[in-house]
Structures are given as C-alpha cells and as structure tokens.
Amino acid sequence: xxxxxxxxxxxxxxxxxxxxxxxxxxxxxxxxxxxxxxxxxxxxxxxxxxxxxxxxxxxxxxxxxxxxxxxxxxxxxxxxxxxxxxxxxxxxxxxxxxxxxxxxxxxxxxxxxxxxxxxxxxxxxxxxxxxxxxxxxxxxxxxxxxxxxxxxxxxxxxxxxxxxxxxxxxxxxxxxxxxxxxxxxxxxxxxxxxxxxxxxxxxxxxxxxxxxxxxxxxxxxxxxxxxxxxxxxxxxxxxxxxxxxxxxxxxxxxxxxxxxxxxxxxxxxxxxxxxxxxxxxxxxxxxxxxxxxxxxxxxxxxxxxxxxxxxxxxxxxxxxxxxxxxxxxxxxxxxxxxxxxxxxxxxxxxxxxxxxxxxxxxxxxxxxxxxxxxxxxxxxxxxxxxxxxxxxxxxxxxxxxxxxxxxxxxxxxxxxxxxxxx
Numbered sequence: 505x506x507x508x509x510x511x512x513x514x515x516x517x518x519x520x521x522x523x524x525x526x527x528x529x530x531x532x533x534x535x536x537x538x539x540x541x542x543x544x545x546x547x548x549x550x551x552x553x554x555x556x557x558x559x560x561x562x563x564x565x566x567x568x569x570x571x572x573x574x575x576x577x578x579x580x581x582x583x584x585x586x587x588x589x590x591x592x593x594x595x596x597x598x599x600x601x602x603x604x605x606x607x608x609x610x611x612x613x614x615x616x617x618x619x620x621x622x623x624x625x626x627x628x629x630x631x632x633x634x635x636x637x638x639x640x641x642x643x644x645x646x647x648x649x650x651x652x653x654x655x656x657x658x659x660x661x662x663x664x665x666x667x668x669x670x671x672x673x674x675x676x677x678x679x680x681x682x683x684x685x686x687x688x689x690x691x692x693x694x695x696x697x698x699x700x701x702x703x704x705x706x707x708x709x710x711x712x713x714x715x716x717x718x719x720x721x722x723x724x725x726x727x728x729x730x731x732x733x734x735x736x737x738x739x740x741x742x743x744x745x746x747x748x749x750x751x752x753x754x755x756x757x758x759x760x761x762x763x764x765x766x767x768x769x770x771x772x773x774x775x776x777x778x779x780x781x782x783x784x785x786x787x788x789x790x791x792x793x794x795x796x797x798x799x800x801x802x803x804x805x806x807x808x809x810x811x812x813x814x815x816x817x818x819x820x821x822x823x824x825x826x827x828x829x830x831x832x833x834x835x836x837x838x839x840x841x842x843x844x845x846x847x848x849x850x851x852x853x854x855x856x857x858x859x860x861x862x863x864x865x866x867x868x869x870x871x872x873x874x875x876x877x878x879x880x881x882x883x884x885x886x887x888x889x890x891x892x893x894x895x896x897x898x899x900x901x902x903x904x905x906x907x908x909x910x911x912x913x914x915x916x917x918x919x920x921x922x923x924x925x926x
Contacts, residue, residue, distance in 0.1 A: 551726065555858055558719065561855070561864075573704060573773045573782045577697055581619075584693035587862040588615055590851040591685045593676060597848060604675055606666045612683045613659050618686050621652035621693040630701060631775050635897075692869035695876040702879055705769045705792075709760055709821055710875045713828035714867050716755045721748030721833070737840040740833075746793065749829040756825030757818055764792045764815040791817045791883070820883070827874050832867040839866035 541549045566897025568575050592611045599607075627635065628645050635641045644651065667675055700707040725744025733740040763769040771786035796811050804810055839862065843849065858864055895903060914920040 588689045589859045617655040624648045695872045717748045717752040717829045720751035753825045754827040756821040760821035835867040835870035
C-alpha cells in the first residue's frame, strides 16, 4: 500500500481544482485614460478603453501596410513570439513552484529550432536566386532539413537529461505544452506569411474580416445582446454573433472590391534579387479582372438589375468572410476554455481593455490555416516564376536536359516547328 502511494506520488496526479492559481494581470490602462473616464460606469469605461485602443491598433496596422510586405512579415513574426511568450508564461507561472530545470530555456530553444526550419523553407522557396549567389547560404539551404533535425534532436536530448524523479509526469506535461504552443503559434504564423506571398489581398481580407467580426459582434452584443451564445464565453450573445456575421460578409465584399483594383494588393509578393527588395508588380490574374455576372431572378426583381459588374475575387471574399464570422469565433471559444481551465481572465495585460496579444489573435490562427487550405484547394495553379527560379539553380547539364525535354514536348503539340533550332 505504501509502495502504491509512492508510485502515485511519482506520477504527480492532479485534479483541476489542484491547479495553482495564476496571479491576475495588473491594470495597464494609462493614467490619462483612467482620469478622463473616471466618472463612467465600469461597463462604459471598458467600452471607451477598448474603442480607443482598437482605433490605435488599426492605425498602426495601416501604417505597417503602407511600409510594405517585409514590415508585415516582421509584424507577423513579432506577434508570433509574443503569443508564444504569453502561453509559455502561463505554464511557467502555474508550475514554477516545482522548480523544473530548463523548462523556459528549452521552450525558447524549441521556438528557435522550429522558426529556423520554417523560415529556412521559405528562403529556399522564394529566395532561390539570392541564395544561388552566396556560397555560404548554399550550404545552409542544401542541408537545411538535416541541420533543423539536428537542432531539434539536441533539444530533445537535453529534455531527457533534465528529467527529475517524482516529476516525470509533470515534465512530460510541460514538454507537450511547449509543442502544442509551437503548433498553434509558429505553424500558423508560417501559413500567414505563405498567404502573404500569394498576394497582399490574401493577407488583408482574412485578417480584416476577423477584426471586423470581433468589432461588430462586440457592438451588436453590447447594445442588443440578450441571448447567451455559449457557456465558455458568457458575454458572447446570439445577437452579436448574427450581427457580426452579416456585417463581416458585407465588409469583406466591399473591402475586396477596393483592394482588387490595385496591383500592390493583388500581385504575388516576390523578391527581386537585382534590387534586393520585395516587389508586387504583375499582370493581374482573372480573379482581379472585372467581369459581368447575371443576377438570379429573385435579385433581378428586387434590384431591377439583370447583370452586375464585379471582381471574381469578391465571390471568394464571401467564403472567407463567412468562415471568419461563423467558424473563426470558435478559436476564441477555444481560448476561453483554455483560460477558464487555468482560472485566468486574459493571457496577459499587454493591451488595456483587450488583454494580451493572444487574446486578440486567437481567431486569426484558425483563419490562417483555412486561407492556406482554400488557396491550395481552389486557387493556386502552377507558378511559372517559382519554377523558373528552381530551374536557374540547376547544373548546366540539368538545365539543358530540361530544355530538350520541353522542346520535344512543344514540337509534339505543334507549338514549335520540328525544324526550329534553339
């Protein structure tokens, strides 16, 4: 019987009620706002704080868009690191009393390894001509996956060496915690950047749709909310959910119309090795060329129009907006359940009235995966530019072999004359 108790002690079995409380975040609202809103009720004070900070964040977001795609990539990376920090910090605060060795150090080490792997893959895919000109980078790219695996294996061995008797189970909990956090933050942020390379419109419309849904659902819920939506998030209401859905679909449709008119937003982001900068210049694809569509009979009777001119991408924006407003909020519900499990209100107190960065981007990560799957399933076709970059890094004899094969294929199809010499 004593032996059994010792074994159970080693497993460190714990119920939810035994989970240590995480210290509540401090109020980071600027003093000037506190004084200005001191006469308001807590409900309206929170309304104004959230509204002012939301406008400030949107303004900064527009400024970063103006600065270009590279700054957007840095923004995504910064948000990823901050979200990872907030989740890992919760784990550390909950279990810090056990003094587990190397937990935070290994967590950050694994973040470095996974980022090295994903961003190395991006460099290999989109910066091939740049890498070709630098011998030191050629080695890193050629053995990139082996180096990435070796780095991860080092961390894995360090974790095994850090295992402490009587805390094995808890340490494996934290090992899983780290890896799930990496899956949520790093993998999804990598997909966000992949979407950005397809064209800034594939980055802006999904992200803006989620932001629009957050704002309009909050407004509709604040003024008209009466019916609770889900127990995990008591403040969410059906009125806010439905109002946010219709508002987001309309917003996405109109916003897409304006973005589709500009090359800067619709052209794929490519790296120009001659100027050493990202460029967004191209002949817009059919998705971004105005077309005439016939309206259904019911709409013809209601509007008095038989046809309407619009961009094909606007039809895709409806799918993106629908996902952002109907499925995207489940990312927020998931985060609410997570916070309830650890008895916390917010992930952090980074943004007054909003909580942490993760509180604002819990729906964005789910949206990033959907957009990537949507593009690869319904939009993306062969990419001549990417194929050309891959051909340019081949050996001369390999390039000649590809040329001969392509020439024979074009002759067989009658596009080239058999007597043509090249």
